[in-house]
Amino acid sequence: MIEAPAISSSSVVKLARGVRLREDAVRGQLVLLAPERAMALDEIAVRIVRALDGERTLDRIAADFAAEFEAPAEEIANDITIFIQQLAARRMLEIAE
Numbered sequence: 001m002i003e004a005p006a007i008s009s010s011s012v013v014k015l016a017r018g019v020r021l022r023e024d025a026v027r028g029q030l031v032l033l034a035p036e037r038a039m040a041l042d043e044i045a046v047r048i049v050r051a052l053d054g055e056r057t058l059d060r061i062a063a064d065f066a067a068e069f070e071a072p073a074e075e076i077a078n079d080i081t082i083f084i085q086q087l088a089a090r091r092m093l094e095i096a097e
Contacts, residue, residue: 009077013093044079054096
């Protein structure tokens with residue numbers, strides 16, 4: 001099993017080099033494409049991926065989503081962290097700071 005880098009709520013992450021968000025016309029959905037792998041994404045995952053600008057912390061992204069969706073920031077932060085850890089384990093992210 002591949003060990004993922006340590007990611008916390010104060011991490012600033014972005015898509016790794018070579019990883020792109022693209023539309024899969026066959027499946028009719030957006031996917032993350034990386035060398036020799038792909039990952040289908042739902043609407044929420046797409047929103048998270050688009051928010052990974054390499055400038056904002058995961059806490060900031062969660063706070064922005066909480067304000068936008070009028071939802072508990074802690075719950076959103078937990079969901080984002082779980083998803084980010086999955087991407088990191090697949091080597092689709094890099095830590096910017």
